[in-house]
Amino acid sequence: MQIGLIGLGKMGYNLALNLRDHQHEVVAFDISAETMEAISKEGVATAPSIGELTQQLQGRKVVWVMVPAGAPTDAVLKELAPYLAMGDIVIDGGNSNYKDTVMRATKLKLSGIHLLDCGTSGGLSGARHGACTMVGGDAEAFDHCEAIFRDVSVEKGYLYTGKSGSGHFVKMVHNGVEYGMMQAIAEGFEVLHKSDFDLNYKEVARVWNHGSVVRSWLMELVENAFGKDPDLSKIRGIMHSSGEGKWTVEAALEMEVPTPVIALSLLMRYRSQENDTFSGKVVAALRNEFGGHKVEQAE
Numbered sequence: 467m468q469i470g471l472i473g474l475g476k477m478g479y480n481l482a483l484n485l486r487d488h489q490h491e492v493v494a495f496d497i498s499a500e501t502m503e504a505i506s507k508e509g510v511a512t513a514p515s516i517g518e519l520t521q522q523l524q525g526r527k528v529v530w531v532m533v534p535a536g537a538p539t540d541a542v543l544k545e546l547a548p549y550l551a552m553g554d555i556v557i558d559g560g561n562s563n564y565k566d567t568v569m570r571a572t573k574l575k576l577s578g579i580h581l582l583d584c585g586t587s588g589g590l591s592g593a594r595h596g597a598c599t600m601v602g603g604d605a606e607a608f609d610h611c612e613a614i615f616r617d618v619s620v621e622k623g624y625l626y627t628g629k630s631g632s633g634h635f636v637k638m639v640h641n642g643v644e645y646g647m648m649q650a651i652a653e654g655f656e657v658l659h660k661s662d663f664d665l666n667y668k669e670v671a672r673v674w675n676h677g678s679v680v681r682s683w684l685m686e687l688v689e690n691a692f693g694k695d696p697d698l699s700k701i702r703g704i705m706h707s708s709g710e711g712k713w714t715v716e717a718a719l720e721m722e723v724p725t726p727v728i729a730l731s732l733l734m735r736y737r738s739q740e741n742d743t744f745s746g747k748v749v750a751a752l753r754n755e756f757g758g759h760k761v762e763q764a765e
């Protein structure tokens with residue numbers, strides 16, 4: 467199938483190669499000339515602009531957009547839409563907020579353009595060798611593109627989730643689960659680390675990956691990480707986040723669904739970004755005020 471691909475970042479680049487391997491005819495565009503040159507050396511056709519990319523697509527156009535969520539996605543859709551006609555399909559494979567997706571789909575629908583929201587999981591190796599895709603939007607548009615999702619995903623690794631926004635919603639909740647699972651793994655290793663036992667964390671992860679209840683891809687990844695840096699002394703414990711955990715907690719709060727594990731995992735990420743906190747100072751000062759308890763002097 468012929469498919470336009472906008473955005474050759476880490477995910478988009480691998481996705482282009484994955485599509486190529488499955489005999490899809492990809493026409494790619496990225497703002498980086500260097501990246502475009504690299505992908506063309508891999509046998510993927512490129513176009514010098516979004517407009518020219520659409521001109522290279524025959525018949526009913528399908529364009530996969532793989533750019534960061536938020537303003538970059540809006541900017542690409544704004545530039546792309548005028549080149550598309552009724553029935554054409556845009557796939558947003560990024561981590562867009564599902565509410566933005568619903569608004570974008572409604573707007574594009576006014577011109578008869580379909581927006582499929584595709585939550586894409588599995589990281590870089592997934593994009594390259596088989597991802598997990600969760601796809602929302604018009605059912606007929608999904609049917610038209612089903613071969614694409616089947617081919618870029620692992621076996622049994624794609625799902626039509628229903629109306630617009632549902633693909634990104636399912637992916638958002640997936641990421642909330644991801645936050646909680648990672649935090650639980652991390653806390654377990656912290657307890658091991660603080661204990662008096664002289665433990666090899668890589669070996670603990672390895673044994674947990676063989677037959678234990680908590681064996682998983684995340685545990686395999688933690689085993690890899692300890693293999694490279696036995697006590698992770700080369701990196702700092704600052705945990706960034708790109709929004710999906712926060713959106714999961716926001717959605718849960720809106721629906722009054724208790725999600726303490728995901729919420730606390732999110733808060734731990736924020737906490738990790740500060741060495742000392744003003745709230746900590748306030749509590750320390752209060753203990754000192756009412757009980758004369760010792761405070762640590764600032765340096």
Ligand SMILES: O=C(O)[C@H](O)[C@@H](O)[C@H](O)[C@H](O)COP(=O)(O)O
Pocket residue numbers: 561586587588589641644706707708709710711
């Ligand atoms: O399923 C996946 O493949 C990952 O979840 C992927 O989508 C990405 O690594 C996260 O968006 C990171 O999210 P945070 O930056 O919020 O941790």
